[in-house]
Amino acid sequence: MGEWVVGVDLGGTKIDLGLVDAENNIVARRRIATESERGPAVVVERIAQIVGEFERELPAGTQIAAMGICTPGPVDHISGTLLTLVNVPGLSNTPLRQMLADRLKIPVRLEHDAKAAALGDFHYGAGRGSHSMIFIVIGTGVGAAIIIDGQLYYGDRNSSGESGHMTVNPNGELCACGTRGCLETYTSGPWLVRRFERALDESGRIADTIITGELVANLAHQGDPEALKVVREAGEALGIAVASMAMILNIDLNVVGGSVVKIGDPLFEAARKTVPNFCFKAVGEGVRIMPTALGDDGPILGCAWMAREALAMDK
């Protein structure tokens, strides 16, 4: 703490930027279109422009000391390079960290967005005071980040945390990754929609509106039987995945982020109820599954933490 920093969440369609004060409040925000097809130099320049706007809003005597930025993966966090970004055309193989650091003349850290959001919750949200934590992001896709003894775990090939493609039902649906019954085929926004549409068909109901993940969540809250069925199945799949991870890692705390968190209790209760059926009693007893405490601010606050970490390491 003590420094003002900027957190940047660079996504496929938009870039969210937050100016974060010394007490870790996001005091100013901007959202711009990513326009990644215009190339890395343009993206860097547009980010720098917003940083310039933030600078004009700073109290006298303060300055922006560092930046953390996160993107959909995969990224090489050590060299600060984006690898092959399927969802962000035009930015693959960009040394984004160095480009930003050169342009802004401040330390910059780059991380995968799920890992950044995990750092946010671990240090400032649901994970405060914990030693270890699994962070599961469920939105358009499903991924996870694992923090062990306070450190992100990357794996031998920087591929840890692909929990969206854990098989929870070998006889399940064919997933985009080529295997069957992945966690993602139960829980992601697009799959919730697909499953709800099918449940409607099977019950003879006809949808009178366009079905979105948000609609399924709202209907589940209102007690709609087909929506509840689909959401409970998603919760059960999540519970199986959490139980398996708990058996291997024995990490108690599972924090869930991403748009699916808005479903709330119907999802979480089904997940919690399922865990004990798929792991040892002694392991399952400790398992907690809870929503992010940071709402949609996890990535920006995680990036702020990364920025402060960069400053601490440079000292």
Ligand SMILES: [Zn+2]
């Ligand atoms: Zn898969």
